[in-house]
Amino acid sequence: MKIAVVLGTRPEIIKMAPIIDEIVNRGIDLCLIHTGQHYDKEMSDNFFRDLEIPSPDYNIHVGSGSHGKQTGLMMKGIEEVLMDEKPDIVLVQGDTNAVLAGALVASKLHIAVGHVEAGLRSFDMTMPEEINRRACDIVSTMYFIPTEESAINLLAEGFSRKNLFITGNTVVDACFRHLEIARKRGFEEKSLADLDIGNMDNILTLTMHRAENVDDKSRVTNIIGALKELNQMNIIFPIHPRTKNTLQNFGLFDELNNLNHVHIIKPLGYLDFLQLTAKSSLILTDSGGLQEEAITLDVPALTLRYNTERPETVTAGGNILVGSDKDVILENANKILNDEEFAEKMRNAPNPYGQGNSAEKTVDAIQKYYDEGLLNIEAPEDIMASFERKMALIKEDITVKEFEEKNNALIHMVFDGQKMFFPNDELNINEMCVTYDIYE
CATH class of the missing domain: 3.40.50.2000 (Glycogen Phosphorylase B;)
Structure with a gap:
């Protein structure tokens, strides 16, 4: 192979x-x-x-x-x-x-x-x-x-x-694998060494690069307004060059850079950034991948977006969507900082991405x-004679695999009236509604 x-x-x-x-x-x-x-x-x-x-x-x-x-x-x-x-x-x-x-x-x-x-x-x-x-x-x-x-x-x-x-x-595999490599090497970026990250408390790591945030003056002004008031935290902001240029064009860069509790540094290499993430008390980000890494490393995350393709991080309790709303950002950041029970619950959120x-x-x-020869892509020799799609409420004690074998069927969706389920072979579908295809 x-x-x-x-x-x-x-x-x-x-x-x-x-x-x-x-x-x-x-x-x-x-x-x-x-x-x-x-x-x-x-x-x-x-x-x-x-x-x-x-x-x-x-x-x-x-x-x-x-x-x-x-x-x-x-x-x-x-x-x-x-x-x-x-x-x-x-x-x-x-x-x-x-x-x-x-x-x-x-x-x-x-x-x-x-x-x-x-x-x-x-x-x-x-x-x-x-x-x-x-x-x-x-x-x-x-x-x-x-x-x-x-x-x-x-x-x-x-x-x-x-x-x-x-x-x-694989982000979970990768985090564990690469954090081990990173810790062997130590911090390579001088700006992190100069800040003495290893002995710094209350670190908030900020990443912000999406156009819907940095290109919208109203949104980015609200976010910076929240950062100003989070002066009990050490905010580390590895800034993307495009984000820096946009903030300068809006006349906001110096305003942010002059805050004593905000440390703007150049973009970090992956291994340095992974160590910074692991050391953080809170992540504030509009990145998709960082939402995954944060919950893997048990760091609460606030996401500067109104939607996410990682909704399971929110459902699990390790991530909160705050958009660019200053009050929502402050409310949740302060709660993580000052309410130990709330923060511990976010840190201990079950990782939806595996072990x-x-x-x-x-x-x-x-x-x-x-x-099994299933990677071979060839034109079919047998054309399906007929195909029928059905929906049924199952009224017998039967698993997905047993139902499919009994009816020459393929189950697509399983619904118990409140929640959709993935149709694993062993799932018992008694009293559940299913959609399925019958082949002849």
């Missing part, structure tokens, strides 16, 4: 590192393709080295550019590699342009696509990430899904549960599909 992995951005490299480990440790043939969309080859190679994973076999060097230009160049480069390497499956992770390009190219070459972190939905089609993840799911063969909630999103869109694998999220064995589950599923 040969597995190709397409990577484009640092978050993809970070989250795929545990899966790459698992592939290499099992002696499976690995083809690593880096689109090179964010940084030059030297920086990229250093990042792979820092995370102790193999350097890419191919670097396409697409650089920055518009969505169309970038995706087109990626598709051209990835197609050339896949036609030469002929992998059994191509793995893509998340929702970047590299995910879209890799999935489209592989599927058109009749190569199986495995989507890691499938099924996430913000239901906001103005987000390019939402378009990428939805398009990728349309052409994928295997779906490696972080939570049952994300699996239900795919069931509702009509995907077969037979191809859905709830593995947890750190997502990579193992993912490669197990791929190996099983390969052994």
Whole structure:
């Protein structure tokens, strides 16, 4: 078996590192393709080295550019590699342009696509990430899904549960793996060493980069207003260059930078940032990935957005959506700081993304599909004679697997009147409403 992995951005490299480990440790043939969309080859190679994973076999060097230009160049480069390497499956992770390009190219070459972190939905089609993840799911063969909630999103869109694998999220594997590497190295960024982070209390780590926040003067003014009043906290703000430029254009940068309790520093490397996150009392962010890392590292998070494709972090109790509302930000931040019972409850929120064995589950599923010949994509020889979709209230003591075998059916959705359930084989569906297909 040969597995190709397409990577484009640092978050993809970070989250795929545990899966790459698992592939290499099992002696499976690995083809690593880096689109090179964010940084030059030297920086990229250093990042792979820092995370102790193999350097890419191919670097396409697409650089920055518009969505169309970038995706087109990626598709051209990835197609050339896949036609030469002929992998059994191509793995893509998340929702970047590299995910879209890799999935489209592989599927058109009749190569199986495995989507890691499938099924996430913000239901906001103005987000390019939402378009990428939805398009990728349309052409994928295997779906490696972080939570049952994300699996239900795919069931509702009509995907077969037979191809859905709830593995947890590799962010958990990655956090544990990379924090160990980071602590061996210590802080490498001088600004963190100068601030003596190791002995600092009440750290609030702030990240803010999304256009809906930083490009909206009203929103960003409200957020800064809240930061001003959180003067009992040490606010560490690794600022993105674009965010800095926007704040300067709005005349807000100096106002924020002059606050004694706010420490604006340049962007951090991943390993330094992971240590900072672990040391924080509170995270204030509009990042998607940081919501996952925070709950994994038992750090309460307040998210500067009005929606999230990680709703399970909110449901679990480790994350609160505060938008850009100054009063809501202050209310929740102060509660975390001053109400120990409330803060402890957020810190102890159950991690919806698993216990750190997502990579193992993912490669197990791929190996099983390969052994059973299910990665082979071929035109069907037998055309389905008939197809019937039904809904029924089940009135017998029977599991999903037993019902499907008895009725030659495939169950899609299970509903108990209050909650949707993922139809695991062992789930007893007595007194539940199900939708299912019958094949003849």
